[in-house]
Amino acid sequence: MPQAHTIELRVRYCECDPMGVAHHASFVPWLEMARTEALRASGRTYAQMEASGVYLVVTKLEVAYRRPARYDDVLRIVCEASIAGRARLRHQYRVELAQAGDGKDQRLHDQPLASATTELVCVDAAGRPCPLPTWLAEVVGATA
Amino acid sequence: MPQAHTIELRVRYCECDPMGVAHHASFVPWLEMARTEALRASGRTYAQMEASGVYLVVTKLEVAYRRPARYDDVLRIVCEASIAGRARLRHQYRVELAQAGDGKDQRLHDQPLASATTELVCVDAAGRPCPLPTWLAEVVGATA
Amino acid sequence: MPQAHTIELRVRYCECDPMGVAHHASFVPWLEMARTEALRASGRTYAQMEASGVYLVVTKLEVAYRRPARYDDVLRIVCEASIAGRARLRHQYRVELAQAGDGKDQRLHDQPLASATTELVCVDAAGRPCPLPTWLAEVVGATA
């Protein structure tokens, strides 16, 4: 992933389930955090986008879960954005283990925990699809 | 609790944590569901209140946890509203086990799982406190 | 979807986001509820499966979001299971609007809100893949 953005986060207790691992639904907000920070790193924030009347709505979500994340693990999420049409963005994600919360460091040498793709459509305040803001298309186009 | 309203709900897998019990944060949305349905039973809905420009904002939350709720348990939540000032409502809740998800029916004879209190302040669209709508004050006053 | 199982649920306030619609992550626990109830309808529960030392772990999740769900909407989720290998189940879901929380009944004539697919692998207590229990393979095979 060239020019990808990376975040780290620690798995919360309440994000884990009776199997003792992160519940599969917990990954979905983590992906959102990753693309939010990727946007911030490009110089503007999603909060600013919304304040200007432009919204990004998720239309597609795909996650492949390979290995469990555990309580107190530090995860690294690598996120790369690309243009998927005049009004659409695609993000691809790789979720990796950065630090094992249970101290079992051999888990660090494993494959990624998960990979994911999302698609977002740009809409106005009335919910109608609209072209990506020029600055966003340029930022993402430049990294793609 | 005279004239209290009761709901039932089933504990979701994702609401439970690595201890195998419902995470303590999971109870908070359940309380909200209980007071939402108590309001609906009185003839209007919270969605209608918001559509009319009046909002209820939680200012205080107190929960005493006594026994664990478990995955697939059916819980019964008894909720009673009262007036707590011109712009304030108080709700009191009792969370009981209605059906044991693990089939351990002796758990049914136990005490309540939790009790709770919330206070809500009525605000307008700008976030300024405003008197409870007359119909709401009357409905709650009549049950208190 | 022949022999599909259907559940209904009401969208919680805390499941909605600042756009005023259900957050896309909120759909993921709903899918889990749908397949849980489909299993229960077949005569055994997932809680019983876990008590017998057999677990179902999500390995794949795909959701296509078409229209927003809103606070207080009643949703109908249609879920159909199929065999996807000796140790794997696939579920397909259609999320529909059963009752509009905002009273805008014209929304009822719209297309489904979302469709989804999940894949689950059967594992033992040590996390090793194992064949689906015979009763489960038979129940799902019979409906597929």
Added chain:
Amino acid sequence: MPQAHTIELRVRYCECDPMGVAHHASFVPWLEMARTEALRASGRTYAQMEASGVYLVVTKLEVAYRRPARYDDVLRIVCEASIAGRARLRHQYRVELAQAGDGKDQRLHDQPLASATTELVCVDAAGRPCPLPTWLAEVVGATA
């Protein structure tokens, strides 16, 4: 709060509700994160406690909400632990705004957003109350 521990976190989009502010239930996991990091700062982790067969179960939660937290806000949570009996810990929390996600820096001069108290009881793997581990009682006693 002498010797209190402080964390910072950013409010997630999915933690906010249709009023455009953090849902009141979202604060509860944040408190848990604060006391988790306070414990880590003392030299051991809650994950290690559980691995040694000792668990901390929340028995009481009180939150007073004063001002809203908003999407993308950076919050500062100050947490102080104290001994509340042979088997009990009490934590007190103050949630402050560290950075306004919407750029409205005048919000920074406001009062704390919320204050909270939790009580936790120490239990063994069977769920029976047991004395706090000596190291924990010493660490907390020293800061109280």
